[in-house]
Amino acid sequence: MSTMDVHPLIGSSTKVAQGYTHPNDYGYYGDFGGAYIPEMLHRNVEELQAQYLEIMSDPAFNKAFRDLLKDFVGRPTPLFLATRLSQQVGANVYLKREDLCHTGAHKINNTIGQILLAERLGKKRIIAETGAGQHGVATATVCALKGIECIVYMGEKDIERQAPNVARMRMLGAKVVPATSGSKTLKDATNEAIRDWINNPNDTHYIIGSVVGPHPYPDMVARFQSVISEETRIQLKEQTGSELPNYVIACVGGGSNAAGAFYHFLDELSVKLVAVEAAGHGVHSGMSAATTALGKPGILHGSKSILMQTEDGQVVEPHSISAGLDYPGIGPLHAHLFASGRGIFMSATDEEALRSAFEVSKLEGIIPALETAHAFSALKELKFNANDTVVLCLSGRGDKDLATYMNAMGPQ
Numbered sequence: 001m002s003t004m005d006v007h008p009l010i011g012s013s014t015k016v017a018q019g020y021t022h023p024n025d026y027g028y029y030g031d032f033g034g035a036y037i038p039e040m041l042h043r044n045v046e047e048l049q050a051q052y053l054e055i056m057s058d059p060a061f062n063k064a065f066r067d068l069l070k071d072f073v074g075r076p077t078p079l080f081l082a083t084r085l086s087q088q089v090g091a092n093v094y095l096k097r098e099d100l101c102h103t104g105a106h107k108i109n110n111t112i113g114q115i116l117l118a119e120r121l122g123k124k125r126i127i128a129e130t131g132a133g134q135h136g137v138a139t140a141t142v143c144a145l146k147g148i149e150c151i152v153y154m155g156e157k158d159i160e161r162q163a164p165n166v167a168r169m170r171m172l173g174a175k176v177v178p179a180t181s182g183s184k185t186l187k188d189a190t191n192e193a194i195r196d197w198i199n200n201p202n203d204t205h206y207i208i209g210s211v212v213g214p215h216p217y218p219d220m221v222a223r224f225q226s227v228i229s230e231e232t233r234i235q236l237k238e239q240t241g242s243e244l245p246n247y248v249i250a251c252v253g254g255g256s257n258a259a260g261a262f263y264h265f266l267d268e269l270s271v272k273l274v275a276v277e278a279a280g281h282g283v284h285s286g287m288s289a290a291t292t293a294l295g296k297p298g299i300l301h302g303s304k305s306i307l308m309q310t311e312d313g314q315v316v317e318p319h320s321i322s323a324g325l326d327y328p329g330i331g332p333l334h335a336h337l338f339a340s341g342r343g344i345f346m347s348a349t350d351e352e353a354l355r356s357a358f359e360v361s362k363l364e365g366i367i368p369a370l371e372t373a374h375a376f377s378a379l380k381e382l383k384f385n386a387n388d389t390v391v392l393c394l395s396g397r398g399d400k401d402l403a404t405y406m407n408a409m410g411p412q
């Protein structure tokens, strides 16, 4: 494709809530967002709030970001017309190939952005938390690239379950610190990371991996990931003559690949935005991560959003076969898209996702990540017109899920 223009990462008006794209000054998308944080974190978060837009709109910062996306990550990622899948679905299905990014998923777009931001802020040390290890690997990768110290907090249980990603992080030079409290999983790792940040407010930047957390993280991460839809518009124009599809479909854990895939279409009201959550064993099985189907407004990880909770507000343990969707909340942008009706929210079960992963592999020669397989499942539920243009964000590749796929196939 032609050389891409270097666009600023922010629009001209960022002070007022504008359409669906920008939160207001306090980080609210409609009723959702904000920064609900302990007193001890105010300094760190306020520093970010005060500086992120200015840094991100600086042309030199933009150039550094674009150069690394091009030469290190391998962007622009292709927009691929999946002809055999299209025939089956009865519409023109284009796959945005985030699976071809370095490290195998979209997460690197955000960690590249945040490591450059951390450098600008003069930070010497990076912390992150990780569940399945995907965000930990993306963070360890950019820290190695920049020669910056990297500490990744991870639940003790997850360290056992995710040995290959732990090995990758160590090989990349990161220190993986086990969280040994509570359920020894993601939320305990998050607590440890927050404790670390409180104790190291001056020299440390906390890289959050999705469009969650206190303002400005949801907006900052959405802007870094917005490169996905920025490229999609240009590529659609080249391939179809129109920049606008009829549908954009993406899976939603916290919501960063969806936010990136939707971003430049948010205020194009003719484009239907479809978010697909994980229904686990079934929405009402008690083993699910279908946040909008089951959740209520509440506060989790520093922002007001929709989350799965009990009557008295305790967070419900989620379940999904895909580690990246196994999260009890969604980012505030998505809560707003749901509450306002701008987004169409659907869900796919573990079984449906597995079936889609096997079908797509055989149809298109692409083994998708289990997370992405949920988005593919939505293609069967939606009613398309024959000439509809559908963009599906292929958030990641399936290599990391091979053990699960082998299990599902059973012995030869």
Ligand SMILES: *Cc1c(COP(=O)(O)O)cnc(C)c1O
Pocket: 105, 106, 107, 134, 209, 210, 211, 251, 252, 253, 254, 255, 256, 257, 258, 324, 325, 369, 371, 372, 395, 396, 397
């Ligand atoms: C982490 C991950 C997701 C879920 O995270 P979002 O922030 O919702 O995008 C989806 N797909 C893949 C491949 C992932 O690694």
